[in-house]
Amino acid sequence: MDVDLLARLVPGVDGEEAFAELDEQVWKLAREPGAPALTRRLVELLSMPGNENRARLVRLVAALAQKRRWIWPPEQDPGLVRELRAAVPVLAGFIAGPDPAVRRVVPHALAEILIDGYSPVGPFHGRSHRDQAGTRLADPAVVAALVEQADDEDDALALAGQLRALDELGPPPASWFAARLRHPGPEVRMAAVAAVARRRPATRGLGEVAARGLDDVAGRGLGEVAARGLGEVAARGLDEVAGRGLGEVAARGLGEVAGGGLDEIAARGLGEVAAGALAASGMRAWQGSPWSPGSPVGWLADRLSDHPEDGERLVLEAFASNEADLRHRAPEAAAMLLNRWRRPFPRLWAALAASLADRSVQYRALDVFATAGTAAHAHTAALLAVTDDFRALFTLAAVGEPAVVPALAGWIGAGKFTGFVDLGRGLAPLREQAAELLPAIRAALRRRPHGETDGYLTALAAWGPASRDAVPDLVDLLDSAYARRACTTLGRIGPDAHAAAGTLERLALGRRRPPASRAVEWAGTQHAAWAHWRVTGDPGIALRVLGRALRGGLGRTMLPYLAELGPLAGAHADGVRQLLALPGSWSRVEAAHAWWRITGDPGPALPVLLAALEPLRARRATPEVRAAIGHLAALGCRDLPLVEAVLADDLRWGRTVHDDEALLAVCRAVSGSPGRQA
Numbered sequence: 001m002d003v004d005l006l007a008r009l010v011p012g013v014d015g016e017e018a019f020a021e022l023d024e025q026v027w028k029l030a031r032e033p034g035a036p037a038l039t040r041r042l043v044e045l046l047s048m049p050g051n052e053n054r055a056r057l058v059r060l061v062a063a064l065a066q067k068r069r070w071i072w073p074p075e076q077d078p079g080l081v082r083e084l085r086a087a088v089p090v091l092a093g094f095i096a097g098p099d100p101a102v103r104r105v106v107p108h109a110l111a112e113i114l115i116d117g118y119s120p121v122g123p124f125h126g127r128s129h130r131d132q133a134g135t136r137l138a139d140p141a142v143v144a145a146l147v148e149q150a151d152d153e154d155d156a157l158a159l160a161g162q163l164r165a166l167d168e169l170g171p172p173p174a175s176w177f178a179a180r181l182r183h184p185g186p187e188v189r190m191a192a193v194a195a196v197a198r199r200r201p202a203t204r205g206l207g208e209v210a211a212r213g214l215d216d217v218a219g220r221g222l223g224e225v226a227a228r229g230l231g232e233v234a235a236r237g238l239d240e241v242a243g244r245g246l247g248e249v250a251a252r253g254l255g256e257v258a259g260g261g262l263d264e265i266a267a268r269g270l271g272e273v274a275a276g277a278l279a280a281s282g283m284r285a286w287q288g289s290p291w292s293p294g295s296p297v298g299w300l301a302d303r304l305s306d307h308p309e310d311g312e313r314l315v316l317e318a319f320a321s322n323e324a325d326l327r328h329r330a331p332e333a334a335a336m337l338l339n340r341w342r343r344p345f346p347r348l349w350a351a352l353a354a355s356l357a358d359r360s361v362q363y364r365a366l367d368v369f370a371t372a373g374t375a376a377h378a379h380t381a382a383l384l385a386v387t388d389d390f391r392a393l394f395t396l397a398a399v400g401e402p403a404v405v406p407a408l409a410g411w412i413g414a415g416k417f418t419g420f421v422d423l424g425r426g427l428a429p430l431r432e433q434a435a436e437l438l439p440a441i442r443a444a445l446r447r448r449p450h451g452e453t454d455g456y457l458t459a460l461a462a463w464g465p466a467s468r469d470a471v472p473d474l475v476d477l478l479d480s481a482y483a484r485r486a487c488t489t490l491g492r493i494g495p496d497a498h499a500a501a502g503t504l505e506r507l508a509l510g511r512r513r514p515p516a517s518r519a520v521e522w523a524g525t526q527h528a529a530w531a532h533w534r535v536t537g538d539p540g541i542a543l544r545v546l547g548r549a550l551r552g553g554l555g556r557t558m559l560p561y562l563a564e565l566g567p568l569a570g571a572h573a574d575g576v577r578q579l580l581a582l583p584g585s586w587s588r589v590e591a592a593h594a595w596w597r598i599t600g601d602p603g604p605a606l607p608v609l610l611a612a613l614e615p616l617r618a619r620r621a622t623p624e625v626r627a628a629i630g631h632l633a634a635l636g637c638r639d640l641p642l643v644e645a646v647l648a649d650d651l652r653w654g655r656t657v658h659d660d661e662a663l664l665a666v667c668r669a670v671s672g673s674p675g676r677q678a
Contacts, residue, residue: 036079107165156185202306271313301333423455484524491531
């Protein structure tokens with residue numbers, strides 16, 4: 001504990017510099033053995049009558065509480081936890097104090113203390129309000145005091161802080177917050193919008209409901225839910241919506257219309273209220289407040305992301321703002337909606353495309369387009385206008401847009417940096433344009449650019465025989481750190497890569513190894529053996545090497561290759577069947593597929609593949625789940641309830657539009673329904 005700094009925070013002393021120094025050290029101080037004593041001393045100092053530094057001291061206590069939550073629980077000091085909780089009644093005594101500067105910070109400190117648990121991203125500034133960790137500790141006295149003061153508060157920023165704290169601590173209903181939606185202070189209106197949005201039942205598609213096993217609701221039509229709202233369809237009479245169906249609420253844009261005198265706001269919608277508050281304050285909102293969200297538009301968009309119409313209204317306001325900082329943040333806010341909902345959002349995509357012309361916004365807008373999936377097609381012209389940024393080319397290439405090929409070939413051929421994008425995914429759809437791109441890619445392979453060579457090899461493998469002209473360069477890579485990926489690419493090219501057969505045989509049998517390999521046995525022998533079969537048509541070496549790997553239990557690498565060999569690998573069927581019961585969902589899924597491909601018997605494979613779909617109930621579409629769906633499609637399975645639930649959902653699965661579209665594509669293979677289109 002720095003006694004000298006604390007001595008400069010006593011009454012009668014300007015403690016600004018001491019506060020700044022301690023605030024910079026608070027992360028380190030929260031982890032030191034003296035943290036409990038420091039907290040106790042800070043509380044003693046802020047309790048001193050007439051201490052002009054009280055607001056600064058409260059902020060330091062709040063910072064200690066926040067940083068304590070960032071520490072892994074086994075490493076947290078129980079003494080610090082006790083001292084922070086002991087500070088609650090002291091801090092509560094200043095909720096209605098005479099100094100507005102103190103009233104602005106006390107609610108934040110109380111909320112930081114009363115939210116318990118490990119939360120490395122912080123409960124108020126995290127990436128999504130749905131991901132915020134922590135248990136709210138019940139303290140009715142604090143809640144009552146905050147509610148009472150909020151009813152009488154005359155300082156807008158203090159009132160906004162009280163609303164934020166009550167929003168986090170939970171008890172007030174949405175109608176109580178809705179009464180503040182007309183307040184002249186923009187921060188107050190923002191806080192009220194955020195609280196009402198959290199308490200307003202989220203729009204939901206049937207996919208999520210069906211995935212959780214609510215068959216009686218899942219049997220209803222998705223169109224009915226979209227038009228009327230799940231509340232009216234399946235949950236009429238919810239107290240929180242004052243007896244109204246969610247369809248009516250959603251149509252009017254306000255979760256609670258029972259607060260009295262809110263007809264105008266109910267008609268305008270939360271999105272318009274939020275947009276108006278944002279327009280009135282811009283990035284200046286919350287300045288000087290410990291509740292500052294960094295990006296007001298991002299924070300509000302996150303809160304409204306469960307309510308797409310309202311969220312869209314807010315984000316469109318940000319795109320149209322005269323304030324550069326707001327426009328700069330708009331693409332990130334748009335992504336919260338675009339990556340969450342399977343909706344066309346034509347106005348949002350158009351605003352995002354228009355923002356490409358603004359150099360200050362272009363970088364962030366291209367980040368969103370890079371994972372936009374098929375939505376990028378409609379904005380080809382806007383993306384082609386900014387091809388000085390590789391991500392614009394990548395975005396169009398990823399959806400197979402041939403117009404990008406000349407510029408793309410020039411960029412690759414010039415050796416320009418292409419990091420931070422998935423080259424393999426971006427180039428794979430351009431198989432028909434392979435001849436135009438191969439000269440540039442071959443030149444790049446000879447340069448072997450770090451971070452890019454793997455992507456080029458992935459694309460060449462996806463193109464298969466169309467990559468035949470690159471065989472000499474791929475053979476050269478068999479003596480490099482990229483040998484394993486080069487083997488896979490040669491195998492995908494097939495007989496046209498026969499010139500590599502001798503080298504592949506020696507690599508497969510261990511008679512040759514890449515110079516960069518230091519392991520006793522090179523990890524790429526199975527890849528080389530499979531590739532040898534693909535280029536020669538002779539399965540002998542592949543069966544020998546893959547069989548040895550199977551007997552050694554060397555993971556799942558050999559299983560897809562055995563599956564491709566099919567009946568040729570019949571001698572290894574018993575070994576594959578033993579893997580059906582192994583730990584590790586990846587191994588079981590690939591073993592099930594290999595068993596069926598080798599034997600033609602779906603009996604033992606089906607239970608394994610169906611069991612692999614269970615994570616869908618928790619909205620988890622892991623790679624092994626997607627693989628299992630694909631294998632079930634190959635088996636001819638149709639109308640699987642969990643898969644149908646994914647297709648019926650209004651919400652996207654995965655982090656981005658592209659992730660969701662990839663999942664939809666594999667799900668449609670086992671369904672007669674096209675699913676949601678957006």
